[in-house]
Every structure is written in C-alpha cells, then in structure tokens.
Amino acid sequence: MKPFNLLLFLFFAATSLLLLGGCSTLPITGPLPDNLTAEKVASIDEQSPLAISPDSKVVALNSSGLKLFHLPTGQQVDVSARNAHRAAWSPLGYSLAASFTTGGTSTLVTYDQYGIKVAEAEVEGEITDLAWLSEHELLAASVTITTYKFGNNFKTLLHRWLPGRNTPTSTPLRDSTLQSVTVRTWLPLLRRGPMLDISRTADQILYMHPLDPPVFKPYYKLILRDLTNGKEMEIASLGMTSSGGRFTADSELIFYGDGAGKTTVYNPWTDEAVRRFNAAGRTLEISPAGDYSFVDGALYHGDTRVAMLAPEGVGRFTPDGRQLLVAARNDLYLLKGLQPANDRLLPVAQLEKLLQPRVWRLDNLISAKEYKETLERIKRQ
C-alpha cells in the first residue's frame, strides 16, 4: 500500500472507530460536564417499560420479550416471551410486577427477583400504571374509553392485589365524558392513563384526570389523593401534553410540567411554588432527592439545564439517585456520575412524623401555615 493510501486508510479507520464509539454514547446535543459519562448499555424495544430494582442494579425492560437486565454485567435473563406494557419492582426488590394488555382487558403477572412467574390475574381495562404499596400488595391503574353517540366515557380504575392471596379488587378512580374530537385528537396521550406516581410511603398518589368542558380546550387536573381515606387535593390544571407530576422521595415536593413551557416545583402541604423553570414537562422524571430532573429529554440540575440528552427519550433515575437510564429510540443509555443531594430529603424519623399532618392538610383540618410551622418544629426536635 502506498503511503498516501495507507494514510487514507488510517484516517477512515480512525473516523469509523470514532463514529462507532459515538454510537455508544447518547445523541447529546451539548457537552456533558466533566463528572458525567454516558454509554449505551443495551438494545430495547420501543415503548419499553424501564423498571429499576431498589438496589439500582437490575432493569426490567422489553427486548424481544420481557427481560431482566443486570446493569453491572450486562447479562440478561428472559422473563416472558411477550413484551410487557408496564413493569414495577416491589420496595425491597423481591418481586417484579408486569402488565400485558390484550383488547379491553389486562393481565397482571408477578415474578420473583429471578424472573420466575409467581402469580397472575386479569383486570378490566388497559393497565397504564403499576406501583407496589408494600412488598406484598400491588396497585394498578387502568383506563377504559367507551364510545357513545354523544361522546366518550373515560374511566380510570384502581386495582389492589395481593398476588397469590386474592383476586384484585377494583374501585373507580374517576370518570368523565370526553367529546369525540378530543378523543380523536388526543387518544395516544389519553391512553397513557392517569400517569400515576406513588409516594415512597405508599399512602398517597398523584394522578392526572382529563376534563373536557364545552367551549374550552380539554385539559388535565393533577390530583393528590390519600389512599387511606380517599381525600383529594387539586394540585394544578395542566395541558394535554403534560406528563403529570412526580413526588420527591420524601413526598414533600411535587414536580409537574404544564406541557406548554413551565415546570413547577410545588410544595402541596405549604401551598408554595418552590421554583419554576422553563421546560414543558412533556416527559418528566425527577431524581429521588429532587435535585436532578429529566425534562423533555434534557438533564436539569436544579433549574439549570445540564445537557440535552435525547429529545424524544424516556428517562429513569436509579433509586440511589446516582445514575440515569435513558431510552432513546431502540437504545438504552446509562448516564453516570450524578451527585445526588440526599441530605435535602427529610430524615426518615421526621418524615414519619409528618405523615399525619399531611393527612390533616388533605382533610383541610390544618392550614398550610400550620403545616409549615409543624414542619419547622419537627425539624428542630
């Protein structure tokens, strides 16, 4: 080979290597800060659930069937030949729940930590959300949309199930009538369901409910509900493209995007907007401590945008708050190097002492001011 050709070969070889290497990183549109690294860790199917185990090591995902993916080693274990619609780990990580939807009904399946099937049950509607209330009890939300001449009935159900011990019990969460044009326009987003988020103490949920008043545009109500007494608090009215709200790990704050351009960090107990930043919140995840957020494909630290990672991506923070999984197209990326400010969270003892005043706030028995004073006194104790 002539020297020039050799140089040309080496140039193309180096370029190809760089390009190949580039494929293993996120489609980042800006530089990552020095402490952050990103790498592709697996291939996944579109619309895959991303359920990360409590020890932040195992991800349940779809890759030609439901699989358990071991993050440190890259090993995969087959769980089901079918792709799951949703998946969630139990609080201690001994059980995995997954939902499979066929027609108007869904199948709930639980597996042990190794992916061995334990129990199965059928419920009405299309399961849109899964969460564990305890190591033994599963909460699921489902949606049914029934079309009538005058419009559509949009109904959400909550199902509680003790796998292997009983059949699921279902209670209506909410229902409303939606105009035909609303369902035609927003069906893919409506089928996301109530976008339920559950507090770590499993006593409260955040969910969205669509409303379609005549003359006005359809919108979502973001609602905080106490699961023990059914008391509710309306948090905000949001656009149809919003992906709802998320609790911080101590449930003291709620993040929600309006779907239009503003994301708000709100304390529902003191009725204070803690901060707002410019992001629509069409996809929204927050880190357990609430210091990082993944909004519309970008990573934020506080209200500062760190990097645009994947505009169409779906993100999940690991429970330890140190890593972020991002699913973009058919690839799963792992962003490492996050430094969570876990000291921001209320200590467990203080959190436990606050649970009751929060119920009182929901029941309108104490004011926001009284809650705030109680919080300060608990912190001083």
Added chain:
Amino acid sequence: MNLRHVPLLLAGALLLARSSVVSAEECIPCHREKTPAAVVQWEKSAHGKAGIGCEKCHGTDHDKMKRGEARVDMKACAPCHKKAFDSHRTSRHGMGLHSGWGCTRNMENRNQRECAFCHDKDSAEPLSSVQCARFLKQSTEMGEVGCNYCHSVESSCASCHTNHNTDLKIVRDPASCAKCHMGPDHPQWEMWQTSQHGTLYGTSGSSVAPDCQRCHMPQGSHDVSVGITMSSGGIPYPAEKAGPNRVEMVKICSQCHAPGFASRELSRGDAIQKQSMAIVKEAEKIVLDLDDRGLLDPMPENRPPHPLSGNKLVIDSQLLYEDTSHIERLLFKMKKYDYARTIKGAYHQNPAYTHWYGNAELKMDLVDIKAEASRLAKAGKGAAQADSSAPNEGEALRVLKRRLERGGITEAEYEAEKKKVLDQYLHGKQKP
C-alpha cells in the same frame, strides 16, 4: 214584547238559574237533603236568623263550590267582623300557619291538591313564607288532618267557631280549645282542667273560676297572645317585649288575685322555665358534641335529608322525630313534650304536669340522653380503635372543625384549640 221570544227568554233564564245560585232559598231544598247538618245549623244560627244567606259567604258560583274551591276563609268573615279579624291577625293564632305549613312543590310524589293549602287559586304567592320541616315530612292526608286541622286557625274562623254555627256558647267553652291545645306537646287544656282553676270551674262554674278564654281572650278579644312572654317553643321573648306582656298578664290575674300574688306565681314559672331550659341546653350540647365527633347513629349525611336543611344536624324548632338518630328522638321528646309540659304546667299552676309529666320526664330524658351518648361514644371509640388511620389528634381536629362550622366556637378559639392539638401531637401534652 213579541210572544215568539218568550220561550227563548225562559230557556235563557233557566240556563242562568242552573249556572248560578242567587239566594239561600234556592240552596236549602237541595242541601236539606245533601248537607242536612249544615242547613239545620245555619237555620239556628245568628246568620240564619238575620237572613244572611249561603251566597254571602260561599259566593254564587255553584261549579266552584262543587270543585271544593269555595271554602269560607277569614276573608269572607272579615268585612262584617273586622274587630275580631284585626285582633286575630295580630295574635299567635293569626300566625298559626307559620309553624305548621311549608311548600311541598320540590318534594317527590306530592299531591297537586296540596297547593291549595297555601295558595289562592292561580296565585303563586304563598300565604306564608315560613316552612315547617315536620309538616313537609307528612303525606298529603296526614298534612291535612294532622297539621292543618289545627294550623288552619290562621285563616279560618271555622277552626274554632265551626262551620255553620254562630253560637258563642261553643267558642266560650274551653272544650273548643281542646281540639288543638291538648296531647303530649302542649296539653294546656288538661293542665287547666286538672288545676285548681279547672277544678273550681268544673264544680262551681265560670262565675267562680277562669277558663281559657277568660285569661287568654280577655273581654272577648281575639288576640290570644295577650300577656304571653315567650314563643310557642318556650323561648322567652326579649325583655322589651316580655315586660309589657307580663304587665298585661298580671292585670288579667289581678281581676281575681292580688297583683303581688300573681307576679310571684308567674315569676316562679319564669324560674322553672330557666331551670328547665338549662337541662335542655345540656342535652343539646351532648347531641351537638356527638355530631361534631361523627358519632350520631346514623349521622345526618347517612339518612334522608332534612326537608329544610339537608344533610345537617337540626336541633332547633325544626327538629324532626323521624328519619333521625335515637338520641335526637330523645331530644325531640325532651324539648317538644317534656320541656313544654314543665313550663306550661307551671304557668297553669298544675303541680302534676309541672313535676311528674314535665320536670321528672325532662330529667329522665337527660339520663337517657347521657346513657345513649355514652353508648355511642363507646361504639365510636371501638370503631376508631379498629381504624388505625384515625389517631386521636385527627379526631380532635375534625371535632374542632365541625364546631367551627356550626358556629359553636369562634375563629380565634378554633385557632387556639388547633394549636393545642398540634402541641399534643408533637410533644404528647395533655389533650384539650
């Protein structure tokens, strides 16, 4: 006149005669058969003797009469009996409807005929704007017989005078009052009858002892409220109204008694009223507290709505005896029967009604109410213990909120009490 027109005129006259009644003479032949009692009573009455015919009171529209729309109310009597009408209108009898009737139009399965209870034909204007929850709970028939037969006194002279009699002997007899003023809620007739006044009246006649009319309708007045110092529910009037009324009553008593004696006796009644009201208030407080704590069984929100107040606890004059909790039914008996008997018994100088039918029952009611409250509290405590999500402080906050909502405490008291509860929660201090 052309003779050809005679049959036509006769036919016209006959038609006119069929469609209208022009004088008593024309009514009597038929009604002697159809309503003989009315005819006989009218013939013997002052009206009959003075030639005041049927049409003077009933009008001339026979079709209307047949439809039952020509009943004689007070407006028919008023032009001739103006003085009686005027004094009646200002008296408690003139407001009889105010405690007995109410609009049923929004209630289910009501009989359209009921509208005539309160409205003139084709008039949306009610004769009374005040409603009565107990009336509104009744069937049409019960409302008519059980309520209106007495409360129609507001607009019907016949309520006391009867329909076609005008003999004053009837209405001057205490028995004419007994139709309404007897029974468990206000047995004034029995009280009077078994008091010394009534005993003397029974043995020696009206020249020796007073009857109802002598004291309450003095000198033929139709104002039966003369000298009364409290509402029909036994709530004392304000001093500016009660004071002059008391002077009036002492004057009436003083026709037979020394004024000092009369004042003293009535003052004793006042004292008994206050003592009895204190017992009622204690019972009311217990029931309100149970409602605050969500312990009534059933709670107002779990039973048919009160006709006037919906799913709220009602213990005022609109208290019900049906679709209520057992303890409220006890309170109803206490207030409507036993409190009323105690105080009315005292003012009528009847020892048995004041004490045994009144005071003793009133106090035993309180015993029953306390026992029922205790049972409800224990049942509620058991439920609260079974429900671990309802700790004591939450319950205390709920009770305070209900107290504030019913006006039992001020906003400032509410804030202060809440602070105590939160202190208790944070530091385990003594509960308020």
